[in-house]
Amino acid sequence: MALAGLSCSATDGAAFAPPRTEGAFGRDNSLPCAGTFPKASAMTPDWYRVQNVAEVPSPSLLVYPDRVAENVRRMIAVAGGAARLRPHMKTHKMPDLIRLQLGLGITKFKCATIAETEMTAGAGAPDALLAYQPVGPNVGRLLALAQKFPATKFSAVADDADAIRALGKAFGTAGRTLDLYLDVDMGMHRTGVAPGPKAVELYRLITQTPGLRAAGLHCYDGHNHVTDLAARTAQCEREWATVEVLRAELRVAGLPVPNVVAGGTPTFPVHAKRADVECSPGTCVLWDFGYGTMLPDLDFLPAAILLTRVISKPGENRLCLDLGHKAVAAENPHPRVKFLNLIGAEAVMQSEEHLVVETVRAGEFNVGDALYGIPRHICPTVALHSFVTTVNGAGQAGARWKVTARERQLTV
Numbered sequence: 001m002a003l004a005g006l007s008c009s010a011t012d013g014a015a016f017a018p019p020r021t022e023g024a025f026g027r028d029n030s031l032p033c034a035g036t037f038p039k040a041s042a043m044t045p046d047w048y049r050v051q052n053v054a055e056v057p058s059p060s061l062l063v064y065p066d067r068v069a070e071n072v073r074r075m076i077a078v079a080g081g082a083a084r085l086r087p088h089m090k091t092h093k094m095p096d097l098i099r100l101q102l103g104l105g106i107t108k109f110k111c112a113t114i115a116e117t118e119m120t121a122g123a124g125a126p127d128a129l130l131a132y133q134p135v136g137p138n139v140g141r142l143l144a145l146a147q148k149f150p151a152t153k154f155s156a157v158a159d160d161a162d163a164i165r166a167l168g169k170a171f172g173t174a175g176r177t178l179d180l181y182l183d184v185d186m187g188m189h190r191t192g193v194a195p196g197p198k199a200v201e202l203y204r205l206i207t208q209t210p211g212l213r214a215a216g217l218h219c220y221d222g223h224n225h226v227t228d229l230a231a232r233t234a235q236c237e238r239e240w241a242t243v244e245v246l247r248a249e250l251r252v253a254g255l256p257v258p259n260v261v262a263g264g265t266p267t268f269p270v271h272a273k274r275a276d277v278e279c280s281p282g283t284c285v286l287w288d289f290g291y292g293t294m295l296p297d298l299d300f301l302p303a304a305i306l307l308t309r310v311i312s313k314p315g316e317n318r319l320c321l322d323l324g325h326k327a328v329a330a331e332n333p334h335p336r337v338k339f340l341n342l343i344g345a346e347a348v349m350q351s352e353e354h355l356v357v358e359t360v361r362a363g364e365f366n367v368g369d370a371l372y373g374i375p376r377h378i379c380p381t382v383a384l385h386s387f388v389t390t391v392n393g394a395g396q397a398g399a400r401w402k403v404t405a406r407e408r409q410l411t412v
Helices: 065-079 095-103 114-122 137-148 161-173 197-208 229-252 289-294 378-382
Strands: 060-063 108-111 127-130 153-158 178-185 212-220 259-262 304-315 318-321 337-339 346-350 355-358 370-375 387-391 397-402
Touching: 065 095, 095 114, 095 397, 108 114, 114 127, 114 137, 137 153, 137 161, 153 161, 161 178, 161 197, 161 212, 178 197, 197 212, 197 229, 212 229, 229 259, 289 370, 304 378
Parallel strands: 060 387, 108 127, 127 153, 153 178, 178 212, 212 259
Antiparallel strands: 060 304, 304 318, 304 370, 318 355, 337 370, 346 355, 387 397
16 A cells, blocks of 8 residues: 555565655655554564665664654654644754655654754745744844745744844844744753743743744653653643643733644653644654663654674674764763664773674674664764665665755755
């Protein structure tokens, strides 16, 4: 059965031809036809192996588009429909993946940088939210995007009166109107304003500022990493109660609240049960072993794998791999990668281009042998690679997808 809106090269379960990227914003909409996958815990043990691995350099990041498509379908199922989703682009930063999501019915996206926002519009997305308060030159850059991509609806977030006025002045002077969300601090204390009188005051300022239109509330609770779903839900509901109070206060004051964008990946299943919010998970689309371990209730498939090779055998039980800090995110303690064909290997040393592991199985591997691993944190790992290599359902590595928005600036 072909997926609605997709151009498929094969029937379910068969090999597909990965889409070819044509520059930063290629227009090839050929996408994989993926069937229904089993639960992540019941996957074929060697699903990740690349049949033509000798043609793929290492270190490389491999992406499996049929598994990506399955993850997107699972996201849609959890949300109760594609219209309920505003997935985050920071995880993958790839226009090809945006087009895959568009083909599955998702039309709204969330971004962390101007470059991600430009990439999203360039890939054909009709709605892009910059969930990062624009300041300094980024105010003009966002306006430039609105002028360059008239078919895309742009919005942003703010939590500061001066920033609100600056955005209003820039867009108003240009004869445009920007949809602006109030960024609400849900307890993470990173950005946003806590629910209360100041939040009402700032929201009123948005409604009164020429060049702006109050879009609603942006509520990110990225600090909630509780493993137990019941405890995670309880914390989420306690914090959400303050948002409901704020929303009620705004309505009593006669201030419109058209929309609420809520949560990230950990609280996705909680916010998905609310009928009147948009959910913005990010990691789900590629998945990683960090969230896979921390959030066992979320059943998504690993769809991005690091390919590395043995480059030296410096001791009886040691292997040195070409997987340094510049190929896998290093902000977490070891293990930073979970090897699928070398279970139990222990990292003992890592530098810019090297990772040394200890394992009693070292004798089974020769210099040049390939290892496959799931990163602990996929989002910053993707940003270390200028492209990913796609692997189809038959295990054949093919087209490269450009990681366009790893750049800080594209054209504006």
